[in-house]
Amino acid sequence: xxxxxxxxxxxxxxxxxxxxxxxxxxxxxxxxxxxxxxxxxxxxxxxxxxxxxxxxxxxxxxxxxxxxxxxxxxxxxxxxxxxxxxxxxxxxxxxxxxxxxxxxxxxxxxxxxxxxxxxxxxxxxxxxxxxxxxxxxxxxxxxxxxxxxxxxxxxxxxxxxxxxxxxxxxxxxxxxxxxxxxxxxxxxxxxxxxxxxxxxxxxxxxxxxxxxxxxxxxxxxxxxxxxxxxxxxxxxxxxxxxxxxxxxxxxxxxxxxxxxxxxxxxxxxxxxxxxxxxxxxxxxxxxxxxxxxxxxxxxxxxxxxxxxxxxxxxxxxxxxxxxxxxxxxxxxxxxxxxxxxxxxxxxxxxxxxxxxxxxxxxxxxxxxxxxxxxxxxxxxxxxxxxxxxxxxxxxxxxxxxxxxxxxxxxxxxxxxxxxxxxxxxxxxxxxxxxxxxxxxxxxxxxxxx
Amino acid sequence: xxxxxxxxxxxxxxxxxxxxxxxxxxxxxxxxxxxxxxxxxxxxxxxxxxxxxxxxxxxxxxxxxxxxxxxxxxxxxxxxxxxxxxxxxxxxxxxxxxxxxxxxxxxxxxxxxxxxxxxxxxxxxxxxxxxxxxxxxxxxxxxxxxxxxxxxxxxxxxxxxxxxxxxxxxxxxxxxxxxxxxxxxxxxxxxxxxxxxxxxxxxxxxxxxxxxxxxxxxxxxxxxxxxxxxxxxxxxxxxxxxxxxxxxxxxxxxxxxxxxxxxxxxxxxxxxxxxxxxxxxxxxxxxxxxxxxxxxxxxxxxxxxxxxxxxxxxxxxxxxxxxxxxxxxxxxxxxxxxxxxxxxxxxxxxxxxxxxxxxxxxxxxxxxxxxxxxxxxxxxxxxxxxxxxxxxxxxxxxxxxxxxxxxxxxxxxxxxxxxxxxxxxxxxxxxxxxxxxxxxxxxxxxxxxxxxxx
Numbered sequence: 001x002x003x004x005x006x007x008x009x010x011x012x013x014x015x016x017x018x019x020x021x022x023x024x025x026x027x028x029x030x031x032x033x034x035x036x037x038x039x040x041x042x043x044x045x046x047x048x049x050x051x052x053x054x055x056x057x058x059x060x061x062x063x064x065x066x067x068x069x070x071x072x073x074x075x076x077x078x079x080x081x082x083x084x085x086x087x088x089x090x091x092x093x094x095x096x097x098x099x100x101x102x103x104x105x106x107x108x109x110x111x112x113x114x115x116x117x118x119x120x121x122x123x124x125x126x127x128x129x130x131x132x133x134x135x136x137x138x139x140x141x142x143x144x145x146x147x148x149x150x151x152x153x154x155x156x157x158x159x160x161x162x163x164x165x166x167x168x169x170x171x172x173x174x175x176x177x178x179x180x181x182x183x184x185x186x187x188x189x190x191x192x193x194x195x196x197x198x199x200x201x202x203x204x205x206x207x208x209x210x211x212x213x214x215x216x217x218x219x220x221x222x223x224x225x226x227x228x229x230x231x232x233x234x235x236x237x238x239x240x241x242x243x244x245x246x247x248x249x250x251x252x253x254x255x256x257x258x259x260x261x262x263x264x265x266x267x268x269x270x271x272x273x274x275x276x277x278x279x280x281x282x283x284x285x286x287x288x289x290x291x292x293x294x295x296x297x298x299x300x301x302x303x304x305x306x307x308x309x310x311x312x313x314x315x316x317x318x319x320x321x322x323x324x325x326x327x328x329x330x331x332x333x334x335x336x337x338x339x340x341x342x343x344x345x346x347x348x349x350x351x352x353x354x355x356x357x358x359x360x361x362x363x364x365x366x367x368x369x370x371x372x373x374x375x376x377x378x379x380x381x382x383x384x385x386x387x388x389x390x391x392x393x394x395x396x397x398x399x400x401x402x403x404x405x406x407x408x409x410x411x412x413x414x415x416x417x418x419x420x421x422x423x424x425x426x427x428x429x430x431x432x433x434x435x436x437x438x439x440x441x442x443x444x445x446x447x448x449x
Numbered sequence: 450x451x452x453x454x455x456x457x458x459x460x461x462x463x464x465x466x467x468x469x470x471x472x473x474x475x476x477x478x479x480x481x482x483x484x485x486x487x488x489x490x491x492x493x494x495x496x497x498x499x500x501x502x503x504x505x506x507x508x509x510x511x512x513x514x515x516x517x518x519x520x521x522x523x524x525x526x527x528x529x530x531x532x533x534x535x536x537x538x539x540x541x542x543x544x545x546x547x548x549x550x551x552x553x554x555x556x557x558x559x560x561x562x563x564x565x566x567x568x569x570x571x572x573x574x575x576x577x578x579x580x581x582x583x584x585x586x587x588x589x590x591x592x593x594x595x596x597x598x599x600x601x602x603x604x605x606x607x608x609x610x611x612x613x614x615x616x617x618x619x620x621x622x623x624x625x626x627x628x629x630x631x632x633x634x635x636x637x638x639x640x641x642x643x644x645x646x647x648x649x650x651x652x653x654x655x656x657x658x659x660x661x662x663x664x665x666x667x668x669x670x671x672x673x674x675x676x677x678x679x680x681x682x683x684x685x686x687x688x689x690x691x692x693x694x695x696x697x698x699x700x701x702x703x704x705x706x707x708x709x710x711x712x713x714x715x716x717x718x719x720x721x722x723x724x725x726x727x728x729x730x731x732x733x734x735x736x737x738x739x740x741x742x743x744x745x746x747x748x749x750x751x752x753x754x755x756x757x758x759x760x761x762x763x764x765x766x767x768x769x770x771x772x773x774x775x776x777x778x779x780x781x782x783x784x785x786x787x788x789x790x791x792x793x794x795x796x797x798x799x800x801x802x803x804x805x806x807x808x809x810x811x812x813x814x815x816x817x818x819x820x821x822x823x824x825x826x827x828x829x830x831x832x833x834x835x836x837x838x839x840x841x842x843x844x845x846x847x848x849x850x851x852x853x854x855x856x857x858x859x860x861x862x863x864x865x866x867x868x869x870x871x872x873x874x875x876x877x878x879x880x881x882x883x884x885x886x887x888x889x890x891x892x893x894x895x896x897x898x899x900x901x902x903x
Contacts, residue, residue, distance in 0.1 A: 018589040023511035024476045031472055051590045058476065058511035064504035065472035104590050137467035140554045141658045143500040 008130070012123070014098060014107035017051040021106055026055045027062035030094060032130035033110060034066025036122075039136070040091035043111075045073040045081040045153075047097035047185040047245040048209040051106045055096045059108065060146060063094075067138030070146040073153050075209055077186045077246025078109060079341035083160060084153035085115035086337060097185070097245040100218035100328075109245075116338050117309045154189055158197060160336045161343050165351040171199030173354050178239035178252065180227035181207040183214060186246035186342065193343060194240075198350060203234045219243055219250035219329065221258035232256035237353060238360045242342050248329040249342035251349065253360035262287035262326035266367050268345055269322050271352040272333065273297040278321025281314045283307070284407050285416050285429045286326035292368040305404030306418065312338045327374070327429065373430040373442035376420070377449050384419055384426070391417060391448050413437050415445055454555070456873060457580070459573040459758040463548065463557035463873075466501035470556060475508040480587070481580035482544065482560055483516030485572070488586065490541035493561075493599075495523035495531040497547030497632055497693045500657035501556045505546045509558070510596055513544075517588035519595050523602045525655065527632040527694040529792035532565030533609055534602040539563075550665050550691040550779070553658050566789040567761045603639055611644065613786050614798040615805075620646040622685045622801050625700075627675040629664045630656035631692030636794055649682060651675065664691045666698035666780040666793075671706035679704040685804070686811045690793045696780040697793035699800070701812035709780040710736040710823060711815065716782050716796060718814075719803040720773040721746035726785055730763050730775035732756070733858045734867050734880050738821045748773060754855030756872050764789060821884055824892040827876040832902045835870055835877060842868065842898065864888050866895055 006015035006025075013029045015021035034042065042063050046052040052075070063070050071090065073081060078095045085093035091113050098105035110118045110126070118126065129135075177200040181187035187207040195202040205226060206214045216223040219241040231239040231252045239252030251259045251267075259267075266289045269280055273293065279300040282290050286303075294301045302318055304310040308330065315323045315334060323332045330340030333348075353360065379387065388406045395415070397408035405418025405426075413432035420427050428445055432438035454469030456462070462478045464470030486492070492513050496502035506522075513520045523534060528545045535543040542562050548555035560568050560576065568576065579585070588594075610616075626648050628634035634653035640646045651674060652661040662673050666689055675687045679700050687700030699707040699715075717729045717739055727748045729739055732755040739750050753759040755777075764775055769785050776782030781791040784799060804811055839857045846866075849859035856869025864883035871878055877899050881892040 016590075017515075017593070018587050022585070022587055023480065023508070023515045024473060027472050027476050027508060027511065049590070050593055053596065054511055054514040054593055057507045057514065057596075061472050061476065061504055061508035061511055064507060065467070106590075135471075137471055138501075138504075139465075139467045140499055140501045140556070143466070143504050143657075145500075145503050 008127070012108050012110055014101070014105060016104045017055070017106050021055070023054060023058035026058040026108065027065070028133070029108060029130055030059040030062030031066045031135045032126055033092065033094065034063045034068040035134070035136040036126050036129055037068070037091040037113070039067040040069065041071055041088065042068045043071045043073055043081055043085045043088070043090050043093040045076040045093075045095055047078075047095070048075055048183055048187070049098065049103050049106060049244060050212065052096055055106050055108075059094055059096060064143055064146070065138060066136045067142045069144045072146050072148045074148070074150045075185050076153055077189055077342070079247055079337065079339045079343065080153050080157040080189065082111055082115035082339040083157045083337045085111050085113070087153075087156045089113070095245065099245050100243045100248060102217060103213050114338070116312055119309045119313055154192070157343065158193060161341075161347050162197070164333075164335060165347050166354070167198065169354055170350050175200045175238065175350055175353070176234060176236040177202055177350075178227050178230045178234060178236040179204040179207065180219075180224065180239070180241040181205075182217060182219070182242055182244055183208050183211045184242055184244035184246060185209070186242045189246070190240070190242065194346065198347070200350075203230055203236060205230060213244060217244050219248060221250070221260075224250060224252060224258050228252050228256040228258060238349060240342070240346050246342050247340040249331065249345040250329055251360070253364055255361045257361070259360075259364050260372065261329045262289060262370075262372065263364055263367055264329055264345070265324045265326045265331060266290060266293060267352065267363055268324070268331045268333075268348050269293055270367075271348045272322040273299060276321050279318055281311055281318065281320045281323035283311055283325045283327075284401060284404050286324070287370055287372065287431055288414065289368050289370055290326070303401070303403075307421070308332075308340060370431050370433060371435045371438040373428075373438050375428045375442070375446065376425040377428070377446065378424060379419070379426050379449070381424070387426070387449055388417065391445065394448060395444070413441055415441055417445065417449070457577070458872065459570060459577070460756070461558045461560050463551070463555065465554050466504070466556050472504060472508050475505050475558065476512050477583060478558055478580055479509040479512035479544065480516060480585040481576055482542065483513045483518055484579050484584075484586040485576050486518070486542045486562075488517050488588070491519045491521060491538060493521045493523060493531055493535045493538065493540045493543040495526040495528075495545060495602075497527075497549070498525060498630065498655045498657050499548065499553060499556050499692070502546050502657075505556055505558070509544055509546060514594040514596065515587045516585065517592045517594045519597070521597055521599045523599055525632060525635065526602060527636060527794070528559065529695060529787075529790050529794065530602050530606045530636070532561055532790045533606045533787070534599065535561055535563070535565035537605050545693065547693040549693045550696060552663060553660055564789070567757060569765060570758050570762050573758060603636065604643070607636070607639060607643065609787070610795060610798060613795070614802055616644045616646070618805055619798060619801045620644060622804070623647060623649070623683065624801070625649045625651065625675060625678050625682055625684045625687040627651050627671070627687070627689040628653045629662065629690060629692055630654055630660045631664065631690060631694060633690035633694035633794065636694065649684065651678065660692065666691050666696040667709045668698070668706045671698045671700050676700040676704050676706040686801070688797045694793045695791040697796050698780050699811070701815065702810050703812050705812065707815065708823070710738070710778045712780045712796060713774065713776045713778065713782055714738045714742045714818060715800055715803065715814070716774045716776070716784070717748065718742045718745070719799055720784060721748040725770050726773035728767060728772045730760060730772060732760065732777055733852065733855050733869075734878070735778040736821050736823060737865055737882055737884070738818060741819060752852070755869065759855075761789065819884060821882055822887040823880065823882040824888060826879045826892065826896050827871070828879070828896070828899045830870060830875040830877055834902050838898065838902055839868065842895075864891065866891060868895060868899065
């Protein structure tokens with residue numbers, strides 16, 4: 001299989017730093033972005049990977065060259081950057097982060113004036129502009145010195161989150177909390193949030209932003225053994241693990257078990273629906289546990305194609321109260337901002353523990369239980385349509401959704417098969433009430449592919 | 450003109466920002482330099498006050514870090530300070546971001562090697578090759594470079610100057626300086642504060658876009674604001690610097706604006722008798738007064754083609770102790786003490802030292818020189834027939850001494866002319882000089898010939 005060391009496409013620009021993702025590429029892309037947003041203030045921040053300063057300098061160069069006023073916010077979680085774009089009415093924002101990708105990668109996350117991810121339309125316009133090299137070139141008198149603001153974004157982000165929970169009560173409860181910051185952008189911000197603001201007794205690991213990532217960047221259950229052990233040893237109420245740019249959240253229960261990503265979203269959804277009116281938006285690959293919870297609260301669930309921009313767009317259309325993507329640990333709570341935000345997740349989980357007087361394990365255990373299988377297979381170019389059709393014929397499900405790949409639904413199980421946006425792979429997600437049903441369906445689909 | 454302002458040459462990269470010089474050029478050129486100097490080097494950078502410097506600085510840092518270098522940023526400083534700091538820190542190179550005497554909308558990158566010297570022609574050619582091939586030595590994420598700031602460069606530079614010049618004696622002079630809103634104001638303010646000088650500064654506010662006047666060091670700009678202030682302020686002299694303070698121009702205590710051509714003869718007259726260097730290195734377009742001054746002190750003038758590259762190459766072929774001074778008619782000069790550093794501040798201090806040692810006013814020193822009258826003209830380059838023209842002129846003026854190393858220069862006992870194609874602009878330059886009187890007829894004839902191209 002071809003190694004995707006550099007990708008320039010509708011999802012922006014991402015690649016291995018060195019011979020692939022060069023300063024020149026990053027600067028050109030930023031200049032295209034600056035041209036697209038038409039000058040004005042642009043917020044720029046980054047995560048902690050080693051190539052961050054280099055790429056950020058290149059991005060600032062491109063933005064200044066396009067006549068933008070750059071507001072440098074330094075090392076910050078992606079959601080904090082997004083909130084700040086919105087807060088100061090900037091024209092846009094760029095986060096220099098490859099999110100959960102390995103340390104040799106870097107990438108640019110692009111935000112519009114509302115601090116939202118570029119939608120598909122905006123992204124394709126930007127990429128056309130990039131390819132045409134039709135950039136705005138500022139003259140000497142249009143270039144401004146950069147501003148630097150490291151503190152206000154954090155204050156504002158906290159303020160927006162804390163508005164929705166009982167801070168004093170949480171402080172009084174003095175939760176014992178474990179944290180794995182993966183030495184990422186959240187390292188310092190999360191310690192401050194949990195320890196200083198929420199008054200937790202904090203047991204933190206990997207919260208040194210100057211050090212490399214100590215584990216795989218994506219907070220998958222298999223790589224969270226250290227924090228799981230920490231939770232058990234220190235008898236913590238809960239453990240939080242972030243990805244390098246602090247948008248994703250993984251949770252370890254008080255028994256040291258990593259809670260499934262779909263169940264993390266479910267806990268957040270349950271917490272919100274218990275308190276606020278409104279519907280729920282999740283992507284097609286998210287668990288049916290969301291439907292069960294929504295039914296209990298008499299709410300609707302809307303399903304969208306995979307991708308944060310898709311979920312956010314539908315949330316805004318239907319005025320949803322909560323949303324997210326179960327498979328990747330993203331919780332989107334619009335009252336804070338339309339972004340995946342691990343801080344909203346942490347705050348609501350602690351608030352929920354307090355409100356219910358239950359343990360994390362009890363809360364997770366009380367959720368409707370499903371068995372899930374996920375996997376990916378490489379596919380031969382041009383064969384995708386045939387494969388999908390034969391899958392549909394062979395499995396003959398009572399309900400079919402074709403809005404993003406193929407999703408086949410039965411009363412007690414479903415399977416979602418779609419081509420990845422980032423790799424030449426088909427992703428398979430299966431869920432069922434019973435383990436054996438899930439195994440069976442998953443095996444069947446794999447064989448057919 | 451601005452549409453085609455980009456100049457990529459041996460000297461580096463120069464152009465009108467946004468209309469010729471873009472972020473891409475900056476990133477690629479800095480990456481080429483980062484590749485040229487070899488892995489893991491320390492590189493000193495600094496900028497002049499132009500607003501576009503903010504953008505260019507980001508690009509330069511990005512590319513140097515991407516090549517694995519340690520970047521030492523001096524911030525807003527003059528080019529000579531960057532050169533001194535490269536030497537002091539033992540860095541492997543440096544980049545000066547600034548367009549010196551060009552208008553505000555221009556910017557440029559100047560490159561320096563170890564010891565703060567300009568790149569040789571060979572090195573500069575290699576830099577250009579790397580730039581054009583775009584094969585840069587970017588390192589993987591584990592080997593990326595770093596950025597640090599260095600605020601001590603100015604004082605370290607002043608320590609160097611204090612060791613070379615008698616500050617105690619020189620600070621008695623009352624001197625007015627036109628800083629052209631550039632970096633010289635930072636240096637001179639610090640000299641006032643730290644060493645008790647009493648420089649009176651005008652246009653001392655650092656400006657990113659609006660310079661009080663064109664940042665050129667010549668008789669005309671000196672005459673604008675500086676010269677009229679000298680007598681009312683009862684000053685001993687007036688000096689004017691370009692934005693990055695490597696060039697200077699002069700006004701006398703009587704408020705006369707002096708031709709920029711006089712800087713080098715003054716320095717030669719001061720430095721030749723101090724020995725041991727007996728050589729004055731300059732280009733073919735600089736005043737013939739130099740030869741006369743040199744002959745008083747047993748010195749020799751070495752003339753090379755116009756342009757910094759030729760001067761640097763020439764300098765490199767002599768031992769430091771053979772040279773008295775090197776420079777151009779533009780007011781840029783370097784002294785053996787600070788080899789390979791064009792430094793307006795040091796030149797000013799040398800001229801003040803000369804005034805003190807001779808116990809004479811600057812106007813009196815200048816009055817001691819014979820008068821040479823120079824005329825300069827330029828004609829747009831619109832014809833490919835310049836070589837034919839030069840050959841025709843060579844035949845016509847064959848009674849003079851012919852020099853064809855850069856265009857055509859013809860010398861007679863009391864006058865000379867130089868016709869050449871500019872390296873920086875699409876023009877043909879004509880320079881004519883005569884001892885004692887204006888070379889009106891010769892200049893008129895030459896301009897006419899160049900305009901007609903026959």
